Amino acid sequence: xxxxxxxxxxxxVSGGIAAYKSVELLRALQxxxxxxxxxxxxxxxxxxxxxxxxxxxxxxxxxxxxxxDTPDKIRHIDLAEKADGVxxxxxxxNIIGKIANGIADDALxxxxxxxxxxxxxxxxxxxxxxxxxxxxxxxxTLSEDGFHIIDPDEGYxxxxxxxxxxxxxxxxxxxxxxxxxxxxxxxxxKVLVTAGPTVEPIDxxxxxxxxxxxxxxxxxxxxxEKRGAKVTLVSGPVAIDPPYNTEVVNIKTxxxxxxxxxxxxxxxxxxxxxxxxxxxxxxxxxEHKIKKSEGGLDLVLEExxxxxxxxxxxxxxxxxxxxxxxxTRDLEQNALKKLESKNLDMIVANEISGKNSAxxxxxxxVTIFTKNMAPKILDMMDKKVLADLILDSILxxxxxx
Ligand code: PMT
Numbered sequence: 424x425x426x427x428x429x430x431x432x433x434x435x436v437s438g439g440i441a442a443y444k445s446v447e448l449l450r451a452l453q454x455x456x457x458x459x460x461x462x463x464x465x466x467x468x469x470x471x472x473x474x475x476x477x478x479x480x481x482x483x484x485x486x487x488x489x490x491x492d493t494p495d496k497i498r499h500i501d502l503a504e505k506a507d508g509v510x511x512x513x514x515x516x517n518i519i520g521k522i523a524n525g526i527a528d529d530a531l532x533x534x535x536x537x538x539x540x541x542x543x544x545x546x547x548x549x550x551x552x553x554x555x556x557x558x559x560x561x562x563x564t565l566s567e568d569g570f571h572i573i574d575p576d577e578g579y580x581x582x583x584x585x586x587x588x589x590x591x592x593x594x595x596x597x598x599x600x601x602x603x604x605x606x607x608x609x610x611x612x613k614v615l616v617t618a619g620p621t622v623e624p625i626d627x628x629x630x631x632x633x634x635x636x637x638x639x640x641x642x643x644x645x646x647x648e649k650r651g652a653k654v655t656l657v658s659g660p661v662a663i664d665p666p667y668n669t670e671v672v673n674i675k676t677x678x679x680x681x682x683x684x685x686x687x688x689x690x691x692x693x694x695x696x697x698x699x700x701x702x703x704x705x706x707x708x709x710e711h712k713i714k715k716s717e718g719g720l721d722l723v724l725e726e727x728x729x730x731x732x733x734x735x736x737x738x739x740x741x742x743x744x745x746x747x748x749x750x751t752r753d754l755e756q757n758a759l760k761k762l763e764s765k766n767l768d769m770i771v772a773n774e775i776s777g778k779n780s781a782x783x784x785x786x787x788x789v790t791i792f793t794k795n796m797a798p799k800i801l802d803m804m805d806k807k808v809l810a811d812l813i814l815d816s817i818l819x820x821x822x823x824x
Pocket of ligand 1: 634637638639696697698700701702727729731745746747748749750773781782783784
């Protein structure tokens with residue numbers, strides 16, 4: 424479930440070599456549930472045929488202001504009105520210049536003039552053109568006018584030049600279009616999220632750990648980023664892609680996680696500890712690989728620091744601390760005990776055994792406990808949807824203060 428589900432996105436394609444990537448972008452937006460309408464400039468039509476976009480979008484492509492085939496509507500106004508968001512990818516120097524200077528002389532620039540929804544511009548061109556004073560000046564103007572500008576990637580370009588100018592990958596642009604439409608109710612907030620397992624070495628090749636995949640924590644970090652927060656994600660080893668536009672700090676052990684969190688606590692407004700921290704580490708950790716021998720092996724465990732409790736002792740007024748409680752029984756009782764003993768403002772309790780185990784799953788079923796509000800017993804749901812509900816509860820705590 425994405426924030427683009429059921430939204431209307433207008434995809435503007437101007438005449439650059441990267442226009443072929445717009446077909447993939449159309450698909451990426453559709454995968455997120457968007458209904459996509461395509462507008463092309465005359466030059467874009469020389470790179471990719473409109474039939475390709477029409478076949479995939481299931482809508483006729485708008486290419487000519489003077490060709491009105493639906494007499495009951497004025498097409499550029501109709502598209503501008505129905506758009507929840509617009510993305511122009513690729514945006515050539517020409518279309519950037521036109522929009523920045525109020526020129527409306529083709530289907531795309533005319534439609535843009537009437538749009539009230541957020542517009543994203545994805546410049547793609549030769550590096551020297553991109554760096555030219557005219558293009559940079561026009562991009563500055565667009566930025567000041569409230570357009571969302573996505574920096575081009577650097578790389579080898581069709582013109583045999585290496586530098587900035589490549590259109591970013593379609594799935595990245597689609598993610599940024601989604602972020603553009605999300606409410607920014609955590610704007611300016613500095614958030615620290617921990618996720619994944621910690622890994623405690625036994626010897627150089629073996630370790631103890633747990634089944635955390637990082638999915639829950641990463642979805643929470645992603646939701647914060649999309650809602651405008653500046654996010655640091657301190658993560659144990661996981662096999663999933665990090666959220667965009669987020670500082671990711673990779674750690675292995677609980678000691679490392681504590682250190683990295685402590686270093687970043689100073690200006691943090693909200694901390695959410697989703698990580699499944701190993702409560703114990705190996706006391707007699709071997710320097711070399713332990714050789715197999717008769718008679719078994721004794722490992723001595725010593726307690727790891729309780730990270731959130733340690734940080735909780737330094738908690739400043741105004742900071743919000745959220746923990747997770749992973750329980751196999753007595754969910755409420757154990758969660759409430761942790762809420763109190765760890766000096767938390769909120770705890771999200773979930774099951775980690777049986778068929779509803781939160782470990783590794785795409786979905787999770789939780790109860791949210793706070794100090795002052797009634798518990799919220801939520802249904803089983805996708806971790807992405809749940810992440811947003813957890814953020815809503817954090818806002819409630821803030822508004823309650
Ligand atoms: O990663 P996924 O596969 O998506 O799975 C998600 C999850 C099951 C890991 C997640 O939903 C979850 O429950 N995370 C908390 C796991 C945990 O360590 O719970 P706990 O009840 O042992 O700890 C309570 C709180 O104290 C947690 O916020 C934990 O991060 C924190 N803690 C625990 C031990 C420790 N030494 N230091 C801590 O800070």
